[in-house]
Amino acid sequence: MFAATTLAVLGLVALPAEEPFDISRAIEDQRYPTVEFGRDCYLVAWQDARDLAIDTSCNIYGCRVARSGAVLDTAGILIWRSRRDDYFPRTAWGGSDWVVIWQEGC
Numbered sequence: 001m002f003a004a005t006t007l008a009v010l011g012l013v014a015l016p017a018e019e020p021f022d023i024s025r026a027i028e029d030q031r032y033p034t035v036e037f038g039r040d041c042y043l044v045a046w047q048d049a050r051d052l053a054i055d056t057s058c059n060i061y062g063c064r065v066a067r068s069g070a071v072l073d074t075a076g077i078l079i080w081r082s083r084r085d086d087y088f089p090r091t092a093w094g095g096s097d098w099v100v101i102w103q104e105g106c
């Protein structure tokens with residue numbers, strides 16, 4: 001999953017990076033990215049299939065990205081793990097905390 005592509009698709013910002021850069025290099029698929037700017041960085045969240053071998057379902061991961069485009073959580077942050085597939089995360093900044101919502105199961 002590449003940041004420039006994600007951000008361009010969402011039409012939110014133009015990062016100073018001249019080339020697309022990796023948000024995640026995890027195995028398997030990462031889909032349905034979402035991004036929101038907070039106090040001093042972006043939060044990107046997505047559906048991640050890296051845990052399919054142990055969970056048999058997709059989970060929600062995320063990472064923070066600095067204004068410079070530096071990925072601050074290169075291994076990703078597990079936001080939610082469940083036994084059912086988790087889809088379509090959305091992020092919001094509430095002034096002091098991040099909020100991430102998603103759809104579970106189908």
Ligand SMILES: [Ca+2]
Pocket residue numbers: 055057058059060080081082083084085086
């Ligand atoms: Ca799951």
